[in-house]
Amino acid sequence: MYFDRKNLTNEALLDIYKRLLLPRLIEEKMLILLRQGKISKWFSGIGQEAISVGCTYALDSDEWIMPLHRNLGVFTGRNMPLHKLFMQWQGNKEGYSKGRERSFHFGSKEHHICGMISHLGPQLAIADGVALAQTLQQQPKVAMAFTGDGGTSEGDFHEALNVAAVWDLPVIFIIENNGYGLSTPTNEQYRCESLVQRAKGYGMEGVRIDGNNILEVIDSIKGIREYCIREQKPYLVECTTFRMRGHEEASGTKYVPSALMEEWAQKDPLQNFEEYLLSQQLLTQTAIEEQKESIRQLIEAELQIAFTADDIVPDTNEELQDVYAPVPAQTGITIINNSLPINIIENAPEKRMIDAIKDGLFQSMLQHPNLILMGQDIAEYGGAFKITEGFLTAFGKQRVRNTPLCESAILGTALGLSLAGFKSMMEMQFADFVTVGFNQIINNLAKMHYRWGQQADVVVRMPTGAGVGAGPFHSQSNEAWFVHTPGLKVVYPSSPIDAKGLLIAAINDPNPVLFFEHKALYRSVSGPVPNDYYTIEIGKAKQVQAGTDISIITYGAGVHWAVEYATQYPQISIDILDLRTLLPLDYDAIKATVARTGKVLVFHEDNLTGGIGAEIAAWISQHCFELLDAPVIRCASLDTPIPFNIALEKNYLAKARLHENIQQLLAY
Known part of the structure; x- marks a missing residue:
């Protein structure tokens, strides 16, 4: 040699x-x-x-x-x-x-x-x-x-x-x-x-x-x-x-x-x-x-x-605490928990959900000069749903980055940015496409802090859901895949005001957050959205409507389907709880709604088997059994892939079975 x-x-x-x-x-x-x-x-x-x-x-x-x-x-x-x-x-x-x-x-x-x-x-x-x-x-x-x-x-x-x-x-x-x-x-x-x-x-x-x-x-x-x-x-x-x-x-x-x-x-x-x-x-x-x-x-x-080091004595509390990086205290920002202060919504302009998300993202870019946006077609084109339209002009190509079609590499890049002290947001063009980046999310992002104390300061935006006739590869509800994974936070807003506040909170959070946005709600749902830079606490559910007959625990499009049903049947006093965050769940709010009615319907767009409703129903049965007047009922979509034809899609969705499930619960 x-x-x-x-x-x-x-x-x-x-x-x-x-x-x-x-x-x-x-x-x-x-x-x-x-x-x-x-x-x-x-x-x-x-x-x-x-x-x-x-x-x-x-x-x-x-x-x-x-x-x-x-x-x-x-x-x-x-x-x-x-x-x-x-x-x-x-x-x-x-x-x-x-x-x-x-x-x-x-x-x-x-x-x-x-x-x-x-x-x-x-x-x-x-x-x-x-x-x-x-x-x-x-x-x-x-x-x-x-x-x-x-x-x-x-x-x-x-x-x-x-x-x-x-x-x-x-x-x-x-x-x-x-x-x-x-x-x-x-x-x-x-x-x-x-x-x-x-x-x-x-x-x-x-x-x-x-x-x-x-x-x-x-x-x-x-x-x-x-x-x-x-x-x-x-x-x-x-x-x-x-x-x-x-x-x-x-x-x-x-x-x-x-x-x-x-x-x-x-x-x-x-x-x-x-x-x-x-x-x-x-x-x-x-x-x-x-x-x-x-x-x-x-x-x-x-x-x-x-060799002289002490043997490990397992500490369950420490193990659970180390799954997530601590969220730093927020200063100079309005933090909203369950109720909205009157002064924050007075004179707030009406905005569509898509505009509220855009606002939250834009204000976060101003707030965090180290925030990098990545995704397919998000720069000049403005993204598949136009949420980042205009961002390139405002923030430049270095911070608003079109990516090749390689979801796994971009998720890994996001983690690398976090190592160097940056924040990042990756937009999945559709939540369905996350499968090709699944390994990075489940085994790298989610486990990083628990493994060696390194935060993964990454938000993945996930346009999700059915109702737009897009078929089995653009309409899936796949949030339950990630709720099973410690280290992730899973957020799923249903209203414009929540979407903006929760997105800002997700970007401020040093942990990996999957932020689900229902595509059918983008332009169909409007509401007052303050111009302020504000957050809504991750992990807190919201009581949408008070009632005494039955409770509907839901999220996403299910909130709007539940409200619509309650409007059509005013003789039924329905308590509606919007989970907003699926991981971690707000168990206190869940127990409170069970106590108010004694009859619970867990309602979601996702398939029935293995959906988040199964976890909630099991938890209620174990921890709130004495408060129940009837078995917990789950109402979910069919255990099939999502069909393309509109008539088939409507039949597939959980909304098609909402009335019969409510009547079954009332009759118990």
Whole structure:
């Protein structure tokens, strides 16, 4: 192996050697602890250390890196305390994730590292978001994301590279091509001659380097970093290397031909660099052994600190509290809970729901200079429903951004913006399209704060619902998918005044919020909307109408259907509760309406099975049984996809069964 030291000093070469040696010796110790049962799992990077160490060495310490599970050299290269890393791997509370995450599934804002999730691909788009934030702030920095050869087959890889190229983002994408995705060799994963060839397809530059040559990695990444900053462009780097251990220790390496193992053993990055330093008389064999012994003693000392840590004593309250980032106190803003102060609605102009949402978004852009809007066709075109029409002129193309059709990458970009201290709003053109970004929402955005205390300051606007004859892919009610996911907040207003106040609250909230907007209500519903910049508290329901005979608990279009029914049947005293927020639910308001009537109908547009109504009905039965005069009845849409034909759609919707369900409840 040929080493070109360029202008590196002797001291620098010795420092690089120590940085390369440290993760190797830690890994050797971890494998012993694994056999002793003192850690539960280990993904070894032995033989690949030069990539992690070299890439980290070439970057500034405040440039974000998104590593994977074989990148120990990134963590040690950022000088993270070893005892705290050991606590992390032991599942101790004093680790980086309070025992909630395994191995390298964590991050540290202090060290500008964002840990992985098991799905691998979503990491890449987070680097896009960080790089976008740095570009907007005119900071001469790059972001770096790692993937493996197997990960390049995932859709997230293609989406992230495409967004970085289209938006001219200074991101360095590192492919660690170690020959296998678990046991699947590369010749069963792709047909291109080399993975770096894919760079041209996205309009970016790329290079293939020897990932086992530490000096080649450092020199290449330094030059690429300078290029990305100077040209404001991304870059793809394929690092050839080999995995000398199993995918994880339990899987072994029996599927690897022995000749291949022997060939790559001769390319060991640490051994070859040691031989080079010996040849240059910068090290002696004695000095090598002394250095190894010094590091081993450091490891043992740090391990002893970790081993003395107290065992975790589960605290249920703490576990629940850490699901969400705390919402900072609001100053200089009107906050509305259940009732509207008279002075806030006096002389308030009548506005359609779509205009109220536009107002809330526009005022939030004025309030938060770090708020970035992203979505398909939201700039010049103004969005599919024209909510952002005029925003481009008011706020410019940097803050109002058209996106490629890649929902997953844009959600990941939104998370990356949050790492860098920005807020973001992503508009799903239709809520139905969220399925192609489901992984980012469920496994990245929702879990981020619980995993390692990092907020995900993202709002996803979700035009939803039926009633417009748009068929099964533009009319679904899919809010229940997300109510099951701790860490998300799910908001669903039914009136213009609530839509504006709740949207502003969602943008002010540091947690990920899915903001559902019923398309059929956009232009059909009007009401007084104050010009003030105000919020309505997330998690608070609203009593729309008082009654004593039955309660209807609903949200969205269901509120208007319930009010319409109550108007048609004034002889029935109906108490109508608008939930407004589906996660977290306002259980106090739910119990109060049950107490007022004793008979409850849970009413929603979503399908019956697995809808939010099932959760509410179960909770009422468990916690309000003594207040009930009849079983809780659910009224929902049919358990079918939503049909296109208007007559079929009307038959599908829950509204078609409202009367019979109310009569059944009254007759009980």
